[in-house]
Amino acid sequence: KDLKLADFQPPSHFVVGSVYEPFKKSVETATNGEVTVTFYMGGELGPGPSEQYNRTVEGVTDIAFGLPGYTAANFPKTLLTELPGVIDAATGTDHILAHMDMLSDEYRRVALLGLWNNAPNLLLSASKPIRTLDDMKGMKIRVPSRNAGLVVAAWGATPVSMPAPDIYNAMQTGVIDGAMIDATALKAFKLAEVTKSVTQGMKTTISSFFLIMNRDSLADLTDEQQKAVMEAGKQAARNGHDAWESTAKTVLADFGSTDGKEVITLPAEEAAKFDAASAPVVERVISEADSSGIKASAFVKALKSN
Amino acid sequence: MLRGLERLSNGLEKATIALTVIGGLCLLGVVVVVTAGVVSRYVFGAPVLGVNEIVELTAVALVMSALPYCTARGDHVAVDVFDGMLGAWGRLLGDLLSRGIAVTILAILSYRAVLKALDALEWGDATNMLQMPLWPYYAILAVGTALCALVFAVQFLVLAAKGPRS
Amino acid sequence: MTPVTVGLIGIACLFVLLIIRTPVAFAMLAVGFFGYWALEGSRSAGGVLLTESYSAVASYNLIIVPMFVLLGNISAVAGFSRGLYDAAFAWVGRFKGGLASASVLGCAVFAAVSGSSVATAVTLGRVALPEMRRLGYAPSLSTGAIAAGGTLGFLIPPSTGFVLYAILTEESIGRLFIAGILPGLLLTGLFIAAIWIVATLDPKAGPRGEPMALGERFRVLGEAAPLLAIIVISIGGIYAGVFTPVEASGVGAALVILLALARRRLTFSGLKEAVLNTLSTSAMLYMIVIGANVLNPFFAITRIPEALGDGLVALGLGAYGTLFVIILAYLVLGMFMDGLSMLVVTIPIVFPVIVGLGFDPIWFGVVAVIVIEMGMITPPVGLNVFVVRGVAGDVPLTTVFRGVLPFLVAMIVGLLLIIAIPGIALVLPNSMFG
Ligand code: NA
Ligand code: NA
Numbered sequence: 036k037d038l039k040l041a042d043f044q045p046p047s048h049f050v051v052g053s054v055y056e057p058f059k060k061s062v063e064t065a066t067n068g069e070v071t072v073t074f075y076m077g078g079e080l081g082p083g084p085s086e087q088y089n090r091t092v093e094g095v096t097d098i099a100f101g102l103p104g105y106t107a108a109n110f111p112k113t114l115l116t117e118l119p120g121v122i123d124a125a126t127g128t129d130h131i132l133a134h135m136d137m138l139s140d141e142y143r144r145v146a147l148l149g150l151w152n153n154a155p156n157l158l159l160s161a162s163k164p165i166r167t168l169d170d171m172k173g174m175k176i177r178v179p180s181r182n183a184g185l186v187v188a189a190w191g192a193t194p195v196s197m198p199a200p201d202i203y204n205a206m207q208t209g210v211i212d213g214a215m216i217d218a219t220a221l222k223a224f225k226l227a228e229v230t231k232s233v234t235q236g237m238k239t240t241i242s243s244f245f246l247i248m249n250r251d252s253l254a255d256l257t258d259e260q261q262k263a264v265m266e267a268g269k270q271a272a273r274n275g276h277d278a279w280e281s282t283a284k285t286v287l288a289d290f291g292s293t294d295g296k297e298v299i300t301l302p303a304e305e306a307a308k309f310d311a312a313s314a315p316v317v318e319r320v321i322s323e324a325d326s327s328g329i330k331a332s333a334f335v336k337a338l339k340s341n
Numbered sequence: 342m343l344r345g346l347e348r349l350s351n352g353l354e355k356a357t358i359a360l361t362v363i364g365g366l367c368l369l370g371v372v373v374v375v376t377a378g379v380v381s382r383y384v385f386g387a388p389v390l391g392v393n394e395i396v397e398l399t400a401v402a403l404v405m406s407a408l409p410y411c412t413a414r415g416d417h418v419a420v421d422v423f424d425g426m427l428g429a430w431g432r433l434l435g436d437l438l439s440r441g442i443a444v445t446i447l448a449i450l451s452y453r454a455v456l457k458a459l460d461a462l463e464w465g466d467a468t469n470m471l472q473m474p475l476w477p478y479y480a481i482l483a484v485g486t487a488l489c490a491l492v493f494a495v496q497f498l499v500l501a502a503k504g505p506r507s
Numbered sequence: 508m509t510p511v512t513v514g515l516i517g518i519a520c521l522f523v524l525l526i527i528r529t530p531v532a533f534a535m536l537a538v539g540f541f542g543y544w545a546l547e548g549s550r551s552a553g554g555v556l557l558t559e560s561y562s563a564v565a566s567y568n569l570i571i572v573p574m575f576v577l578l579g580n581i582s583a584v585a586g587f588s589r590g591l592y593d594a595a596f597a598w599v600g601r602f603k604g605g606l607a608s609a610s611v612l613g614c615a616v617f618a619a620v621s622g623s624s625v626a627t628a629v630t631l632g633r634v635a636l637p638e639m640r641r642l643g644y645a646p647s648l649s650t651g652a653i654a655a656g657g658t659l660g661f662l663i664p665p666s667t668g669f670v671l672y673a674i675l676t677e678e679s680i681g682r683l684f685i686a687g688i689l690p691g692l693l694l695t696g697l698f699i700a701a702i703w704i705v706a707t708l709d710p711k712a713g714p715r716g717e718p719m720a721l722g723e724r725f726r727v728l729g730e731a732a733p734l735l736a737i738i739v740i741s742i743g744g745i746y747a748g749v750f751t752p753v754e755a756s757g758v759g760a761a762l763v764i765l766l767a768l769a770r771r772r773l774t775f776s777g778l779k780e781a782v783l784n785t786l787s788t789s790a791m792l793y794m795i796v797i798g799a800n801v802l803n804p805f806f807a808i809t810r811i812p813e814a815l816g817d818g819l820v821a822l823g824l825g826a827y828g829t830l831f832v833i834i835l836a837y838l839v840l841g842m843f844m845d846g847l848s849m850l851v852v853t854i855p856i857v858f859p860v861i862v863g864l865g866f867d868p869i870w871f872g873v874v875a876v877i878v879i880e881m882g883m884i885t886p887p888v889g890l891n892v893f894v895v896r897g898v899a900g901d902v903p904l905t906t907v908f909r910g911v912l913p914f915l916v917a918m919i920v921g922l923l924l925i926i927a928i929p930g931i932a933l934v935l936p937n938s939m940f941g
Contacts, residue, residue, distance in 0.1 A: 039547075039808070045675045046855040077675065077851035079807035081555070081800070086562045093457075093554030095804070108467035144464065175382075181470050184390055193382075196390060196470060201568075201751075203680060204665050209748030225673055225680045251550070365782040368573055368789075372764070375574070375757025379750055396753070397565040403573065403786070404564045404793045410783075411790035417530035418791060418893045422886075422905045427527070435527030442524070443533040446540055446556070453557040482561060 036255065037071045038062075038248075038264075041096035043084050046076035048223065050100070053278035058246075058271040065263035070256060072098075083198070088247065091145045097252040098148065102244055104180040110141050112329050113245075116152060117182055118317045119238035119310070121335055127152040127241065128276035132269060134337045137330075146253045148246040148268025151276040153217045154283030156183065156240045157233050160213040161206045164232040166299055168308040177202055177214035183240045185316045187215060190309060199224055206230070217242065218283035218290075227290050235287075236301030237309035244279075246271055343502045350495050357410040357492065364410070367403035371396055391470035398468070401478045405485025412492045429505035440497040447490035454483035510546055514809025517542040525887050532791070535798030535888070542805040559800040564793055567753060571626045573789040574756035576898075578737075579633030580781035581763045585772035587734040592638035594731035596716055597724045600642070604706030604713030607648050608699045610635045611656040615695045617742065618660025623667075623752070624883055625792065628657030628891045632898040633788075634734075645712040646902045648705055651910025654895040655698060655918075658880035661846070663691035668876045671847055675854045678868050682936040686869050689931050690877065693924065697917040705913050733770070737762045791897050795890065803848040812840060812849070816856030826864040830926070833857055834878055841882020845890065849879060873925060873932040881918050884911040 040058075044050060051074065059072040080096050087101030088109065103110035104117065116122050122130055128151040135150065156179065158165050165171060171192040178184040184194035195211050199220060205211045206229040214226065221227040246268055253261055291298035301309065324331035378392040411417065419439075427435060458479035460466075466475040517538045524534035536556070544552035563569070582588045592606065599605035610631060618627035632653045639649035661668040664684035673680040706713035719727075741759035744750050750758065767773035806812065819832045840849050854875070861871050883891040892907050899907065925931050 045851075047675060047677060075807060076855075079848075079852060080804045081559055081562065082848075083562070086558050089558045089561075090554065092460075093453075093558050094551045095554040095558055105469070106466070107469040108465060108472060184470070193387065194390060196393060198567075200670065200674075203670065205751065207665075208745065210751055222677075223674070225670075228679060228681045361783060361786050364786045365779075368577060368782060368785060371570060372574060372577070372757050372760045375570075375754055376761040379754050379758055383749075393567040396570050397567050400566065400570050400573075401561070401564050404790055407786035407790035408794065411787040411794075414787055416787045416791050416897070417532060417794065418896050418904065419528045419530045420525045420887060421528065421903045422908070423526045424528070432528065435529070438527060439524070439529035439533065442529060442537045446533065446536050449540070449553060450556050450560060453553045454561075457557055457561075478565070479561070482564075486560075 036069065036260075037073055038097040038252065039075055039080065040072055040098040040100070041075045041078075041080040041087065041090060042100040043078040043082060043087065044076060044100070044223070046074075048076070049278055049282055050275065051076065054271050054275045057274055058267045061267040061270060062263055065267070066260050070260050070264070085198075088145070091247050091249050094249050094251060096249070098246060098248045100244065100246055102242060103150075104242055107181060109144075111324055111327070112141055112331060112334055113138055113150065113243065114180070114182065115321065115324065115331055115335055116243055116338065117180065117240045118320060119186060119240055119313050120317060122152060122241060122338055124152060124155045124241055124280065127243075127338075128272055130338045131243070132272060134334070137334050137337060142247070144250065145247040146250055146265075148248050148265060149270075149272030149275065150243055150245045151272040151279070153242045153244060153279050154219065155235070156215050156217050156242065157235050157287075158213055158215055158239075159206075159221070159226060159230045160232050160234065161209070161211075161229055162231055163212065164297060164299060165213070165234040166301070167305055168312065174212040175210075177205065177211050177216070179216060179242055180240070182316075182320060183215055185320070186240055186313045189312045189316045191312075202226060203229055215240070217279070218287040219279060221290050222282075222286045227286075227293070227296070230290075230296070232297040232299055233287065233290060234299045234301065236299075237306040238313065244275060343499075346495065346499050346502055350499055353492055353495055354413045357413045357488065360406045360488070361410045364403050364406035367399045367406065371399050371403065374399070391468070394468040394471050394473060398473060398475075398478050402481050405481045408485045409488040409492050412489050433500065433505040436500055437497060440493045440500070443493045444490045444497065447486045447493065451483045451487040451490060454479050454486065458483060508545075510809045511811055511814050513542060513545050514806065514811040517805060517809065522887065530794075531888065531893055532794035532798040535795070535802040539798070539801035539803070539805040543801075543808070546805075546808055555801055555804055559804070560797045563797045563800045568623075569793070569796065571623055571753050571756040572629060572792055573785055574753075574760045575626050575630040576633060576788050577781065577785045578756070578760045578763050579630045579898075580785050581760070581767055581773065581778075582634055582734055583637065584777040584781050585763070585767035585770070587763070587767070587772075588634040588638055589641075590727075590730035590732075591634065591734045592642065594724075594728045596642055597719050597727040600716030601718045603710075603715055604644075604648065604702040605715070606635075606639050606642060606644060607652040607702045607706075607713050610639070610649070611652050611659075611695060611698045611702065614653065614656025615659045615663060615691070617738075618657055619663035619665075619691070624657045624660045624880075624891055625894050626752075626756070627660050628653055628894045629788065629792065629898055631656065632895045636895070636899050636902075642716070643711075643714045645709070646899065647906045647910035648702065648712045649910075650895045650899050650902055650907045651912070651914055652698070652702060654884050654889075654891040654907060654911050655914030657891050657894070658883050659691060659695060659698075661876050661880050661883075662687045662694060662873070664688065666876070667847065668850070668879060669872060671850055672854065672872045672875060675850065676858050676868060676872070678872060679940075682869050682940055683872050685936045685939055686873050686932045687876065689935055690873050690921065690925055693931060694877070694918065694921045697921050698914055701913040701917040733766050734763070737766065788897055792894060795893055799845045799848075799888075799890070803845060806848075807852060812852040813856060815840070816853060816860075819860075826866070827926075829860065829864060830866065833861070834874070834922070837875070837878040838881060838885065841879060842885050842888060846879035846882050849882065850875065867929060867933060869936055870925075870929045870932045874922065877918060877922050877925070881915060884915065 085105045087099045088106045091099040103113045174192040178194040187194040462476040669683040741755040
């Protein structure tokens with residue numbers, strides 16, 4: 036039985052070597068080669084991130100890489116992890132994996148193989164460096180999600196939503212002044228070419244990725260094979276977390292050491308102003324989620340506890 | 342027989358034209374929403390979050406309400422390079438087979454869209470920023486493709502009844 | 508049966524369906540759907556059909572098509588397109604094929620900025636084709652010029668082709684954009700040369716007009732001013748960073764409607780006609796995009812592109828021999844596949860080979876983009892040709908394919924020049940970035 040793994044990222048992306056190759060090897064070894072994995076990178080089975088969840092639900096692919104944020108309505112609890120301060124970028128994946136059972140009600144249409152957090156989102160600016168909270172006033176900033184939009188608005192900027200591949204042109208022409216996205220995008224989407232400065236140091240949103248699997252494809256496997264795939268998925272999440280974290284570090288260091296580019300790390304008192312502005316947003320989102328009946332506070336508390 | 346079919350065909354054509362009223366409103370609506378988004382950003386300094394979602398969903402309604410009309414008008418592009426070579430019977434059989442295939446595939450698509458609409462309704466699928474429910478748009482997809490299939494089916498019958506023509 | 512065999516059968520079926528006059532969109536849909544079924548079962552095939560149909564239509568960036576088509580249709584019923592072409596005729600009509608050349612220049616500018624070949628062909632086609640016919644141009648020349656001119660948008664920045672190539676190969680987008688400028692101008696020039704040759708060989712294809720007095724020419728230019736102004740605002744607005752291409756299409760359509768109303772050139776029946784035509788053209792185009800979106804995953808799982816790539820590496824033909832075979836393979840794939848999907852599937856295989864042979868990666872990006880442009884106008888699946896056919900009224904597809912032939916030759920000449928003199932692509936980026 037061959038499992039199709041679909042990803043919209045280019046075949047040259049580091050996810051192949053650091054996450055998929057080990058995943059494939061571990062599935063194939065554990066099943067004595069009875070279950071194999073084939074990668075379809077670069078959107079070969081359908082372009083873009085937004086339909087990855089549907090492609091898995093409908094059985095276009097057996098396994099897909101995706102971002103829960105693109106179908107936010109299906110993952111309100113999962114997306115609590117992106118709010119500033121809910122998880123720590125370094126330890127977040129372990130905390131999520133430890134409490135994955137609390138998310139099971141959101142993964143009934145597909146099987147969740149692995150969920151890991153990206154490096155924290157940064158503020159990329161095309162021309163004007165962001166050194167203080169006041170600098171953000173009136174800036175048009177691309178945001179990756181609704182929650183991120185609320186945070187950016189709380190910081191005084193105007194959020195604009197657009198897909199990641201469109202950011203380059205929009206920043207170059209000045210349609211937006213900056214973007215909220217993680218450091219790896221400086222390289223993956225070539226944003227370093229149109230970014231003058233990067234600001235970090237405040238609590239910010241942290242996006243997450245997942246590997247999901249079609250329920251029928253999983254049910255077609257024997258119990259042992261299913262276990263092998265699920266185990267390999269958890270390991271893939273850990274590998275994914277480490278790969279994104281280390282790539283983000285390298286890319287950001289490269290960026291900072293390039294002539295004319297600057298990495299701004301906010302001093303503690305300035306970062307505190309950002310955090311004070313975003314804190315009410317976080318509280319509001321969690322309490323709204325609670326009142327819609329998804330036990331948000333309990334999940335957030337569990338994530339923060341160990 | 343033929344006269345009855347032609348009456349059916351004319352009636353269906355009227356229905357497709359009626360449907361374009363929705364398509365036309367969607368088209369002009371998109372123009373207004375996109376322009377309003379620009380004006381709001383520059384004149385009032387407040388971009389409208391989620392314009393892209395309104396546009397995407399309206400596009401589904403626009404295209405699917407126009408599809409049966411486009412089909413009734415015979416506006417789909419086909420390769421006409423081999424028309425002479427095919428002969429009258431070849432053209433007739435080709436046209437019948439083409440329509441048969443189109444009806445089959447549209448019927449399957451429509452059926453899957455119905456299932457998806459029910460699924461999306463059950464799970465509350467919605468857009469990210471504005472949280473607009475998605476099921477009505479899968480339903481529109483189902484209706485548009487079903488009507489398009491119907492138009493092709495009637496064309497099939499009319500062609501079959503008329504027989505080969507030079 | 509191996510996936511490659513199924514893929515080859517699929518291609519054969521596609522040919523048969525096209526020959527028996529199955530609408531192109533449904534031929535692609537049928538082969539993609541039943542092919543996926545043969546390899547992955549009915550549930551997966553239905554899934555592809557549903558998700559790709561829905562996502563192709565629910566696309567933010569594609570809305571540029573109906574809105575620019577509406578702009579063109581309103582311009583037509585309000586008589587603005589006529590004014591524009593009267594002016595173009597007054598200024599360049601005395602040259603052989605002058606209007607066709609002017610249209611190619613218009614395409615280059617429009618495509619450069621909108622970034623969409625389809626939007627260019629459809630908008631310019633809607634405005635230009637009836638007017639060129641009115642002024643005596645042969646449909647083959649006018650449709651060929653628009654279909655080919657539209658592809659220039661891929662080469663002249665900003666270009667989605669270069670962005671994708673850069674992401675796939677980790678090259679610089681900025682460098683690629685700059686590298687595309689001279690080849691883009693070269694191709695534009697070659698297109699105009701092709702028009703001149705066609706009009707010389709067949710004077711009826713692109714007839715010359717009477718020379719006009721300068722004062723008269725400026726008077727006619729005034730008639731063209733409204734549409735020109737709208738085009739300048741929407742196209743200029745993109746370059747100035749005021750708005751995105753989608754916003755430009757919306758603002759452009761809104762402005763042309765307002766202008767037509769203000770000048771009392773838009774009746775209710777005129778609006779109705781423009782909207783109905785826009786709806787029908789849009790539905791036709793979206794169906795073709797859906798067809799391509801369903802066909803592409805099928806080709807991906809057949810692994811035919813990989814087989815082609817591995818095969819050419821095994822040939823061991825030396826640098827230029829391999830390059831030639833790669834270009835040939837691209838032309839063959841380009842007959843059936845959508846250009847961007849083709850890049851995604853082939854670049855990972857071809858790129859290391861090319862770099863290993865010592866070719867410049869930026870230069871190859873330019874070559875690859877030109878070859879993909881050619882795929883948009885080669886039969887049997889040539890997206891731009893279908894688009895132009897769709898807005899050209901009753902012009903047979905055969906005529907359009909015949910019309911693009913001189914432009915295909917021009918592209919081959921351009922390609923050979925860029926291979927012989929890589930500096931055409933590299934001199935600008937190398938001097939700017941070192
Ligand atoms: Na362009
Ligand atoms: Na082609």
